[in-house]
Amino acid sequence: MMDCAEAIELLDAHALGALDKREAAQVERHVAGCLSCWEELGRSQRTAALLSMSVPIHKAPLQVRERIMARAERDGVVVRGPSLLQRLRPNWRTTAGALGFAVVSALVFSSFLQVQMSNLRGDKNELGQQLSTAASELEQQKQIVAVLSASDNRKISVQPTSLSSQAESVYNWSRENSAGFIVCHDFPPLSAGRVYQVWFTTSDSVEPVATFVPQGGGCQIPMDMSRLSWRPEGIGISVEPEGGSASPSSRWFAYAAFERSPEGGSGRGGGGGGGVDMVLAAIGP
Amino acid sequence: MRDVSPDETAYTGLDDEELMQRLVYRDLRAFRALFDRYGNLVYSAALRVVRDAQIAEDMVQEIFLRIWRKPESYVAQRGRFVTWLTSVTRNRAVDEIRSRGRRFRHETASPEEQERELPAPDTNDPALTVELADQRRLILAALAQIPQEQRQIIELAYFGGFTQQEIAQRLSQPLGTVKTRIRLGMQKLRVALTPELKWEER
Numbered sequence: 001m002m003d004c005a006e007a008i009e010l011l012d013a014h015a016l017g018a019l020d021k022r023e024a025a026q027v028e029r030h031v032a033g034c035l036s037c038w039e040e041l042g043r044s045q046r047t048a049a050l051l052s053m054s055v056p057i058h059k060a061p062l063q064v065r066e067r068i069m070a071r072a073e074r075d076g077v078v079v080r081g082p083s084l085l086q087r088l089r090p091n092w093r094t095t096a097g098a099l100g101f102a103v104v105s106a107l108v109f110s111s112f113l114q115v116q117m118s119n120l121r122g123d124k125n126e127l128g129q130q131l132s133t134a135a136s137e138l139e140q141q142k143q144i145v146a147v148l149s150a151s152d153n154r155k156i157s158v159q160p161t162s163l164s165s166q167a168e169s170v171y172n173w174s175r176e177n178s179a180g181f182i183v184c185h186d187f188p189p190l191s192a193g194r195v196y197q198v199w200f201t202t203s204d205s206v207e208p209v210a211t212f213v214p215q216g217g218g219c220q221i222p223m224d225m226s227r228l229s230w231r232p233e234g235i236g237i238s239v240e241p242e243g244g245s246a247s248p249s250s251r252w253f254a255y256a257a258f259e260r261s262p263e264g265g266s267g268r269g270g271g272g273g274g275g276v277d278m279v280l281a282a283i284g285p
Numbered sequence: 286m287r288d289v290s291p292d293e294t295a296y297t298g299l300d301d302e303e304l305m306q307r308l309v310y311r312d313l314r315a316f317r318a319l320f321d322r323y324g325n326l327v328y329s330a331a332l333r334v335v336r337d338a339q340i341a342e343d344m345v346q347e348i349f350l351r352i353w354r355k356p357e358s359y360v361a362q363r364g365r366f367v368t369w370l371t372s373v374t375r376n377r378a379v380d381e382i383r384s385r386g387r388r389f390r391h392e393t394a395s396p397e398e399q400e401r402e403l404p405a406p407d408t409n410d411p412a413l414t415v416e417l418a419d420q421r422r423l424i425l426a427a428l429a430q431i432p433q434e435q436r437q438i439i440e441l442a443y444f445g446g447f448t449q450q451e452i453a454q455r456l457s458q459p460l461g462t463v464k465t466r467i468r469l470g471m472q473k474l475r476v477a478l479t480p481e482l483k484w485e486e487r
Binding site for chain 1: 313316317324325326327328329330332338345349353357358360364367368369371372374375376413417420421425428439440443446447448449452467468471472474475481482
């Protein structure tokens with residue numbers, strides 16, 4: 001295991017992308033467990049990033065702009081699973097109202113049907129298993145739609161702690177429904193026997209919520225919050241051994257802190273059901 | 286770059302984060318405003334790495350369409366939009382030359398020779414916004430303070446996608462020297478760029 005002195009020697013080179021894979025992996029492992037080296041790496045990365053602005057400036061050919069704009073216009077209605085739900089939401093709250101909700105429900109249901117039809121083509125002996133999986137998937141989709149359509153729906157981006165990570169995850173929740181879900185994209189694959197684990201946090205405690213293994217880098221994890229007896233201050237994702245851990249054994253892979261709503265700062269939410277009481281002021285329409 | 290219609294001028298007053306916010310709601314004019322602000326910079330950053338106009342064009346398209354389709358991949362708390370955008374461009378471009386193999390890594394041509402393969406850059410920055418051009422000048426001034434042998438190695442790593450070992454081989458220098466020069470060069474750069482970096486960490 002690399003120590004701080006060895007890691008510090010390599011942080012600048014790592015920020016410049018000049019380490020071979022083995023060294024880069026060693027640095028990443030060290031930095032994952034060492035806050036001061038992690039911060040130092042951040043400074044190196046920000047310095048390196050500014051280099052990109054030193055390049056000789058060329059005009060992009062005009063046709064590039066036209067091509068990009070035409071493509072963007074064309075796929076203005078392209079949908080992409082859960083993100084579609086997130087994107088439609090402002091519409092149904094304002095103008096489209098119930099119609100927007102119906103559209104989403106129909107989309108969710110039709111994707112459900114497609115999954116079922118392809119499942120039915122499989123081995124008949126597995127039919128029972130497939131139907132029960134389907135039923136639980138439908139339950140999950142219903143919960144997700146319920147969260148999205150709740151009047152107190154909120155969302156927050158759960159950011160990877162490494163600047164170089166392309167992973168994205170968004171946590172959506174509704175206090176009224178005591179439910180939420182995490183959607184993720186581009187999560188790196190894990191080695192065998194490892195899972196991602198989701199946690200709620202306060203300044204002095206953590207509560208495991210769910211574990212998952214991303215499919216094709218993506219995930220959609222419903223979370224039941226009715227059993228939480230305290231208001232979380234943050235949500236974190238760490239990498240843990242299969243089956244999950246009782247407390248995080250590594251640095252956060254991704255983390256977000258909640259901001260308290262003004263009325264939710266005291267007195268509410270301590271008594272069991274609907275324990276989550278938080279508003280992210282900067283996000284949401 | 287082109288004439289702007291009156292409703293588009295409203296977007297020029299918005300900052301990057303506000304434009305990105307609008308992308309979440311599929312605002313094509315916000316997207317166009319972002320492209321007009323940064324299209325040339327992204328193209329130039331890609332071109333600096335891949336050194337092929339066609340590949341650079343394709344990358345500009347790929348990067349901007351990715352932003353359009355997944356605006357949430359930029360998280361404002363993690364730094365300024367422009368720094369994120371150019372880092373994404375550089376990383377994507379280096380992946381590209383690595384996946385295309387050594388043919389694209391210009392093992393033999395010196396940086397000066399490579400420069401001549403490309404069309405002449407716009408020397409007076411007319412292709413950048415005033416603010417970007419100012420920042421670029423500060424960064425160039427900071428780079429100019431760094432000894433040439435350190436700067437060369439930093440640029441080979443960052444823009445050439447070379448590892449320390451590869452740079453040592455290429456320049457026929459001991460690996461230890463390359464490592465030291467990276468460290469010293471980056472330290473100096475960090476000091477010289479302190480005002481800019483403060484901005485990043487705001």
